[in-house]
Amino acid sequence: MSMSAAAFFAGFVLDRDSGEPAYHQLEEWLTGRIRSGELPAGTALPPEREIASTLGISRMTVRQALDRPVRDGLLVRNRGAGTSVGRPMLVGERGRLGGISDVVARQGRDSVTRVLSLDELEPPRDIARELGLDAASPALRLRRMRRVDGEPFSLETSWLHPIACARIADIDLNGRSLFEALTNDCSLDLTEARESVTATTLDPFEADQLTLSPGAPAFRVRRTTLADGDVIEVVSSVIRADRFSFEASIQRTDTDPYRPTPQLAQETL
Amino acid sequence: MSMSAAAFFAGFVLDRDSGEPAYHQLEEWLTGRIRSGELPAGTALPPEREIASTLGISRMTVRQALDRPVRDGLLVRNRGAGTSVGRPMLVGERGRLGGISDVVARQGRDSVTRVLSLDELEPPRDIARELGLDAASPALRLRRMRRVDGEPFSLETSWLHPIACARIADIDLNGRSLFEALTNDCSLDLTEARESVTATTLDPFEADQLTLSPGAPAFRVRRTTLADGDVIEVVSSVIRADRFSFEASIQRTDTDPYRPTPQLAQETL
Numbered sequence: 001m002s003m004s005a006a007a008f009f010a011g012f013v014l015d016r017d018s019g020e021p022a023y024h025q026l027e028e029w030l031t032g033r034i035r036s037g038e039l040p041a042g043t044a045l046p047p048e049r050e051i052a053s054t055l056g057i058s059r060m061t062v063r064q065a066l067d068r069p070v071r072d073g074l075l076v077r078n079r080g081a082g083t084s085v086g087r088p089m090l091v092g093e094r095g096r097l098g099g100i101s102d103v104v105a106r107q108g109r110d111s112v113t114r115v116l117s118l119d120e121l122e123p124p125r126d127i128a129r130e131l132g133l134d135a136a137s138p139a140l141r142l143r144r145m146r147r148v149d150g151e152p153f154s155l156e157t158s159w160l161h162p163i164a165c166a167r168i169a170d171i172d173l174n175g176r177s178l179f180e181a182l183t184n185d186c187s188l189d190l191t192e193a194r195e196s197v198t199a200t201t202l203d204p205f206e207a208d209q210l211t212l213s214p215g216a217p218a219f220r221v222r223r224t225t226l227a228d229g230d231v232i233e234v235v236s237s238v239i240r241a242d243r244f245s246f247e248a249s250i251q252r253t254d255t256d257p258y259r260p261t262p263q264l265a266q267e268t269l
Numbered sequence: 270m271s272m273s274a275a276a277f278f279a280g281f282v283l284d285r286d287s288g289e290p291a292y293h294q295l296e297e298w299l300t301g302r303i304r305s306g307e308l309p310a311g312t313a314l315p316p317e318r319e320i321a322s323t324l325g326i327s328r329m330t331v332r333q334a335l336d337r338p339v340r341d342g343l344l345v346r347n348r349g350a351g352t353s354v355g356r357p358m359l360v361g362e363r364g365r366l367g368g369i370s371d372v373v374a375r376q377g378r379d380s381v382t383r384v385l386s387l388d389e390l391e392p393p394r395d396i397a398r399e400l401g402l403d404a405a406s407p408a409l410r411l412r413r414m415r416r417v418d419g420e421p422f423s424l425e426t427s428w429l430h431p432i433a434c435a436r437i438a439d440i441d442l443n444g445r446s447l448f449e450a451l452t453n454d455c456s457l458d459l460t461e462a463r464e465s466v467t468a469t470t471l472d473p474f475e476a477d478q479l480t481l482s483p484g485a486p487a488f489r490v491r492r493t494t495l496a497d498g499d500v501i502e503v504v505s506s507v508i509r510a511d512r513f514s515f516e517a518s519i520q521r522t523d524t525d526p527y528r529p530t531p532q533l534a535q536e537t538l
Binding site: 011012013015018019020021023024027028029032033035036037038064067068071072089091116117119121122124125126127143157190191192193194195196197198199200201203204205206215216217218219222236241244245246247248249250251252 | 475514
């Protein structure tokens with residue numbers, strides 16, 4: 001049973017003079033409630049017709065307001081059974097070294113990786129340079145697919161240093177953490193990483209692998225991992241954005257700008 | 270003048286047995302070069318016809334390989350003048366408190382914000398709760414558009430505490446940093462923030478404001494800023510992803526898992 005539209009949208013006030021289209025105001029309000037956890041996974045939305053008549057807007061406007069949240073995976077359209085709030089996200093803590101296996105484990109979720117391919121081939125020039133390899137030298141390329149809670153979650157392509165990570169070629173990585181294998185099987189002391197996160201959309205191949213639609217939003221994470229000061233891995237991952245967010249707690253440091261000056265504080269007294 | 274396709278794609282080897290479609294391999298190779306900076310902004314790609322014949326693939330495959338990089342803004346299709354590499358990204362350093370104005374200034378780029386609206390109204394319940402306000406109490410809502418280097422960059426909606434940030438209602442924020450104004454005009458000592466980053470796609474309204482196409486990838490950043498332990502601002506930003514990436518340097522800490530155990534290290538000797 002879904003809540004009545006009047007109860008559901010009790011806090012929503014449409015501002016008709018703001019220059020912001022009605023569908024966008026409704027969408028922002030709704031996704032804010034979902035992201036804050038106020039509307040938990042599985043919550044059923046009232047029927048579109050009822051939302052429209054309650055808020056005094058057209059069904060088209062309601063539909064437009066739901067379009068992107070559906071594409072982003074915040075809402076799920078159930079065939080013949082209306083629209084409901086999608087599953088909660090995994091939260092990546094920024095600034096941790098452990099990789100996704102670690103994030104997943106710490107949140108009590110289940111993560112399994114499957115090896116799609118492992119070959120030895122010449123990496124692109126920028127990756128060869130990062131790994132400190134000569135132009136024609138091959139590296140190990142490991143392609144994996146990760147499932148979280150049984151559902152496709154990310155595609156990961158790792159380029160591994162051919163000497164430091166040589167033992168990776170001999171072991172079965174299915175279901176194992178690569179970090180753990182590099183530590184225990186290759187005896188590498190992984191001490192630091194550099195990470196770059198961009199937002200992208202899925203192309204048809206990735207969408208097919210991740211069982212989503214092309215054009216769905218995704219994170220592209222490129223990560224360089226160092227052991228004893230040397231780069232031993234460059235990994236590029238595509239992570240579906242409806243199942244993942246990055247969170248951070250930030251404390252002011254000495255290099256941050258803006259702090260009250262005593263003079264100004266006095267002026268305001 | 271563009272480089273010949275043979276020279277341009279010298280390092281690219283198509284793996285026909287990998288199960289990964291040709292267009293996807295080409296796209297990965299190409300976007301890797303762009304993201305690494307090997308192909309700087311403005312670099313012209315060889316004509317699609319020439320790429321196809323050089324690599325022994327169809328023009329359709331070449332076109333497919335360029336589709337997403339164009340949508341993501343990594344490549345730009347110039348009417349009648351082929352395809353070239355798009356403009357470089359701003360890099361957000363994670364874990365800094367200063368906000369986007371600070372990031373932009375530190376990279377020697379030019380950022381200007383324009384106030385779209387500033388009103389006093391009842392915030393959504395989750396935001397009222399975060400700001401520590403009673404149910405019916407109004408807050409200040411500030412909507413701004415930021416341009417970087419003259420180009421639309423982000424849309425930002427800030428909910429500000431009506432008492433702590435009261436002076437914001439009386440000053441002209443056009444062109445100023447909100448952080449700076451909160452510090453100097455409201456005498457607030459901004460000490461920490463919590464930030465959550467998700468990936469999304471632009472809806473038609475946002476796309477129009479940011480002069481992009483609906484469906485282009487974007488970051489959604491939700492940030493809660495604290496002064497002396499109290500939440501004084503909750504801001505939600507939509508940032509175009511073709512102009513921004515988040516970077517982080519990560520050092521192993523005591524709470525990270527996986528480090529070589531002395532026994533295992535010995536076994537491998």
